[in-house]
Amino acid sequence: MKGKMATYKPLLWILAIPVLNIFYGILNHGDSNVNSMMTDLDAQIPFVPAFIIPYLLWYPFMITMLFTFCIKNRPVYYRTLLALCLGLIISYITFYVYQTSIVRPEVTGHGLLNWLVQLVYRTDGPYNCFPSIHVLSSYLMLKGIADCRNWPLLSIVLVRITSWSIILSTLLVKQHVILDIVGGIILAEIMYYAARKWMKPLQAMRNQASM
Numbered sequence: 001m002k003g004k005m006a007t008y009k010p011l012l013w014i015l016a017i018p019v020l021n022i023f024y025g026i027l028n029h030g031d032s033n034v035n036s037m038m039t040d041l042d043a044q045i046p047f048v049p050a051f052i053i054p055y056l057l058w059y060p061f062m063i064t065m066l067f068t069f070c071i072k073n074r075p076v077y078y079r080t081l082l083a084l085c086l087g088l089i090i091s092y093i094t095f096y097v098y099q100t101s102i103v104r105p106e107v108t109g110h111g112l113l114n115w116l117v118q119l120v121y122r123t124d125g126p127y128n129c130f131p132s133i134h135v136l137s138s139y140l141m142l143k144g145i146a147d148c149r150n151w152p153l154l155s156i157v158l159v160r161i162t163s164w165s166i167i168l169s170t171l172l173v174k175q176h177v178i179l180d181i182v183g184g185i186i187l188a189e190i191m192y193y194a195a196r197k198w199m200k201p202l203q204a205m206r207n208q209a210s211m
Contacts (some may be wrong), residue, residue, distance in 0.1 A: 011070050013081055014063065020088045024133070027095040028125045034101045037130055037179040042171075045178075047105045049113040051169035052120065058134050058166045065141045065159065073148050079199055080144040083191040087136045090187060091128075100129040104174050117173060124175075132176045135184030136191075138163040143192045 069077035104126055107117050145151070145159045167184075170176040 007071070010074065010077065011067065013078075014066055016081075016085050017088070020085060020092070023092040024095075024128060027092060027099070028128050030099065030101055030125070030127055034099050034127065036102075037100050038102065038177045039179070042177040045171050047174050048172040049107070049109070049111075049117050051165075051172040052113055052116045053169075054162070054165035055120070055134070055169040055173050055175065056116065057162065058138065061162055061166065062137050062141065065144065069144055069148075072151075075199070076144045076147050079147070079192065079195045080140050082199065083143070083188070083195040084137055084140050086194065087140070087187050087191045088133065090191070091131055091133055091136065094131065095128045098130070099127055100180070102126050102129050102174065102177060120173070120175070129176055130180045131183030131187050132170050132180040133184070134170050134176070135167050135181050136188050138166040139185050139188040140192060143188065 066077060066081060069080055104121055107114050107121070141159060142163045145156055148156075167181060170181060171178070
């Protein structure tokens with residue numbers, strides 16, 4: 001029993017994500033200082049309602065990946081979670097000092113997919129765009145899986161397909177623009193690199209203590 005508790009106790013750190021997400025709702029509004037990062041290329045990207053499915057799979061996918069990392073590769077779990085939390089903090093600071101917005105299309109069609117898009121539009125304001133948190137977190141799952149050794153090839157392929165589908169969906173359901181995606185990827189790269197550097201001495205100290 002105690003062994004199982006020790007195995008799953010680190011999962012409690014995932015609760016930091018919904019706590020940090022409180023600030024997303026606080027900042028998800030516009031004022032006179034809202035900026036647009038939309039380009040002519042963004043205007044050429046089509047609206048594809050079917051991509052609302054991977055877009056909505058983002059949160060369960062992220063939690064599932066963190067859970068799996070925790071069970072199968074604890075250093076990757078801590079590294080990815082730390083990078084994500086740091087990335088969220090930087091994202092919220094950016095939203096506060098440089099709020100951006102996106103112009104969404106009018107969804108008039110019927111059917112489940114269009115209804116889901118309308119639901120997202122109603123519950124999530126068109127703000128907090130740069131950098132994209134969907135992209136930040138999905139790309140971090142790619143970084144984490146790349147650090148996992150001896151995982152089944154099928155699992156790695158599925159993670160990659162899911163992550164890139166979520167990233168692509170942010171453009172195709174018109175929740176983000178290209179620069180939002182670029183910002184999310186760059187932020188993820190920097191935070192994962194920082195988390196790796198910061199945690200390496202801690203891991204070395206832990207290994208020495210266990211000797």
